[in-house]
Amino acid sequence: QKEVEQDPGPLSVPEGAIVSLNCTYSNSAFQYFMWYRQYSRKGPELLMYTYSSGNKEDGRFTAQVDKSSKYISLFIRDSQPSDSATYLCAMSVQGAQKLVFGQGTRLTINP
Amino acid sequence: EPEVTQTPSHQVTQMGQEVILRCVPISNHLYFYWYRQILGQKVEFLVSFYNNEISEKSEIFDDQFSVERPDGSNFTLKIRSTKLEDSAMYFCASSEAYQQETQYFGPGTRLLVL
Numbered sequence: 243q244k245e246v247e248q249d250p251g252p253l254s255v256p257e258g259a260i261v262s263l264n265c266t267y268s269n270s271a272f273q274y275f276m277w278y279r280q281y282s283r284k285g286p287e288l289l290m291y292t293y294s295s296g297n298k299e300d301g302r303f304t305a306q307v308d309k310s311s312k313y314i315s316l317f318i319r320d321s322q323p324s325d326s327a328t329y330l331c332a333m334s335v336q337g338a339q340k341l342v343f344g345q346g347t348r349l350t351i352n353p
Numbered sequence: 354e355p356e357v358t359q360t361p362s363h364q365v366t367q368m369g370q371e372v373i374l375r376c377v378p379i380s381n382h383l384y385f386y387w388y389r390q391i392l393g394q395k396v397e398f399l400v401s402f403y404n405n406e407i408s409e410k411s412e413i414f415d416d417q418f419s420v421e422r423p424d425g426s427n428f429t430l431k432i433r434s435t436k437l438e439d440s441a442m443y444f445c446a447s448s449e450a451y452q453q454e455t456q457y458f459g460p461g462t463r464l465l466v467l
Contacts, residue, residue, distance in 0.1 A: 278458075283460075283461075284461075285357070285446075285459050286396065286444070286458045288455065288456070288458075291455070330396065338409065339384065339386065339408060340398040340401070340409055340411065341388075341396075341398060341456060342398070343395045343396040343397070344395065346396075
């Protein structure tokens with residue numbers, strides 16, 4: 243079983259839709275959970291991070307972590323064409339600096 | 354807004370040659386990292402560096418790789434004898450403190466080994 247799994251998509255939705263992006267993981271020691279956005283030919287840009295379980299909201303973005311199910315989600319409300327990018331989940335273990343990434347989901351928001 | 358910068362943006366080299374990839378981390382950051390992303394694959398951790406020492410490395414980071422902070426601003430990744438499979442995008446990242454969740458990435462160097 244892969245340590246972090248993420249559906250690569252592609253995912254295409256109309257402007258204004260709510261987008262749900264997800265990752266599952268197998269390592270129960272993961273405590274830090276991040277979402278990065280990567281535009282074509284650019285480096286990953288940190289969007290949100292969550293420690294342990296729970297929800298975190300920042301503007302149109304909401305991150306959720308369910309450690310009991312080993313499942314994390316990123317919701318984007320009122321999606322915009324500028325949200326079109328690849329979204330990467332990443333996670334790490336307490337005390338380690340290494341981030342373990344998912345495959346990334348390519349998202350397109352259609353005007 | 355401060356950002357991590359990397360040079361060159363693209364590098365083409367012959368198999369067996371040495372390459373040095375350069376990064377300028379965000380100025381008040383103390384922890385530095387290299388990751389790579391082979392085309393179509395996941396971003397993979399290579400190494401982390403703090404206080405002039407490697408603090409963590411992956412199994413990918415073998416004797417062909419080395420890192421250095423030659424001065425107060427640059428952070429470099431050297432590949433001594435490149436292989437075809439080293440072709441990838443290499444990302445430098447930095448963080449202010451020992452916080453995995455706030456690593457900021459540069460734009461990457463695309464390395465092609467022929």
